[in-house]
């Protein structure tokens with residue numbers, strides 16, 4: 001499957017540059033390749049009330065859903081150092097993506113090595129409510 005990894009990583013790095021992270025200073029960008037061929041980006045957006053902050057991955061995912069895309073081919077992340085999605089984002093991704101989703105873990109430096117994994121490797125047993133979940137996919 002074509003995952004357009006380099007293009008996704010570049011989009012994730014660009015999105016990381018728009019992150020709002022005055023508290024952690026850890027700027028993250030995410031880029032999801034939709035089944036529609038479009039790239040949906042997100043960045044982390046923090047808040048003075050820390051619990052309201054949103055990760056780049058969920059920002060990208062929710063952006064895509066709001067644009068009408070609910071199926072995905074690949075995800076790329078860019079951060080000051082390569083990092084994996086947090087548990088909350090893994091669960092959110094599992095709502096719309098199967099375990100085979102390729103995930104590229106990049107840094108903000110395009111010349112640095114890129115890690116490769118899948119959603120299933122990071123999150124083998126997502127919570128699901130069977131009929132409710134399937135019915136919710138519309």
Ligand SMILES: [Zn+2]
Nearest residue numbers: 055085086089
């Ligand atoms: Zn997260």
